[in-house]
Amino acid sequence: MEDQKLPCVLIDCIGEKHGVYEEHVEFLKEHFCLITMKEYIENKKILGKKIRAIYMWYHKPVINEELLQSLPNLKIVASSGVGIDHLDLNLLSRYGVKVSNTPFIVSTDTADLGMALMLASSRRLVEGYQMAVSPDTEYFPANWLGDEVSGATLGIIGMGTIGYKVAERAKAFEMKILYHNRKQRNKEEENAVGAIYCKKIDDLLQQSDFVMLAVNLTPQTHKLIGKRELQLMKPTATLINISRGLVVEQDDLVEALQNKVIKAAALDVTYPEPLPRDHPLLKMENVLITPHIGSATKKTRHLMMENMTESIQAALTSLPIPHEVLL
Numbered sequence: 001m002e003d004q005k006l007p008c009v010l011i012d013c014i015g016e017k018h019g020v021y022e023e024h025v026e027f028l029k030e031h032f033c034l035i036t037m038k039e040y041i042e043n044k045k046i047l048g049k050k051i052r053a054i055y056m057w058y059h060k061p062v063i064n065e066e067l068l069q070s071l072p073n074l075k076i077v078a079s080s081g082v083g084i085d086h087l088d089l090n091l092l093s094r095y096g097v098k099v100s101n102t103p104f105i106v107s108t109d110t111a112d113l114g115m116a117l118m119l120a121s122s123r124r125l126v127e128g129y130q131m132a133v134s135p136d137t138e139y140f141p142a143n144w145l146g147d148e149v150s151g152a153t154l155g156i157i158g159m160g161t162i163g164y165k166v167a168e169r170a171k172a173f174e175m176k177i178l179y180h181n182r183k184q185r186n187k188e189e190e191n192a193v194g195a196i197y198c199k200k201i202d203d204l205l206q207q208s209d210f211v212m213l214a215v216n217l218t219p220q221t222h223k224l225i226g227k228r229e230l231q232l233m234k235p236t237a238t239l240i241n242i243s244r245g246l247v248v249e250q251d252d253l254v255e256a257l258q259n260k261v262i263k264a265a266a267l268d269v270t271y272p273e274p275l276p277r278d279h280p281l282l283k284m285e286n287v288l289i290t291p292h293i294g295s296a297t298k299k300t301r302h303l304m305m306e307n308m309t310e311s312i313q314a315a316l317t318s319l320p321i322p323h324e325v326l327l
């Protein structure tokens, strides 16, 4: 129901598979008049003029030129999470629409998930669980072998906020930490976690037992890891991806895993998401996949929602926007 006093904000839908969490809606409704895509489509002429912001929860609703043309008073797209690869910033800028994201809030949980993937993959937690609960399997823990994480070498590609938090955690696991960054080195941070900078990504790939991808998806990192890079990795190494599926040439990864060029992969991200049910990655014992849940904890998702609310409020009152994404 439209509340005339509150600014109109477009959301994709409430609940369902990709929608705004029901428990967030109550909070949002204190500040905004929420209009779902379905309501907007049914009443474009009237609502189009009223909508002043888009609350983009996990890449929905999809924004294209047609939508922008029909929202003449749109001021801001508040996008959840840190990645902005799903947005056409040039197009939004042409329509004078500002963009915000929620970068720092997601780092801790995403780094935690990176560690969880590394531990679960190396210690074969999923297989272990299946064996433990299966009525058909004889229980032979004496045959059970995984790989150590403690003391192993971790190569972090992309030492941004998430990569650094991974390094902090890896330090507690007494890992040798290598990292590669395209941006400038931060020697203070490096010393704090005892990380060794690899100017050449190849050196990191050759030396690491675990390679963790924590870069943003940009034209420079698109398919950064392909056949050549996988061949440089140790045959005993595991690739962990907590960034974006498109940072890896996925067909090359499948081939490398099938031919034991590398030992395993642990992926929170793929392309597409979800993968088609008959995709080879879903059938391999040496692959662990989670459904893009890096930031999916109650606390973080709530903070993201609050942060997006603040950004929309700032944009609508011409105040500086927290975490504005600049072109």
Ligand SMILES: O=CC(=O)O
Pocket (backbone or CB within 6 Å): 080, 081, 082, 083, 084, 106, 294, 295
């Ligand atoms: O994928 C999650 C994010 O971009 O925060």
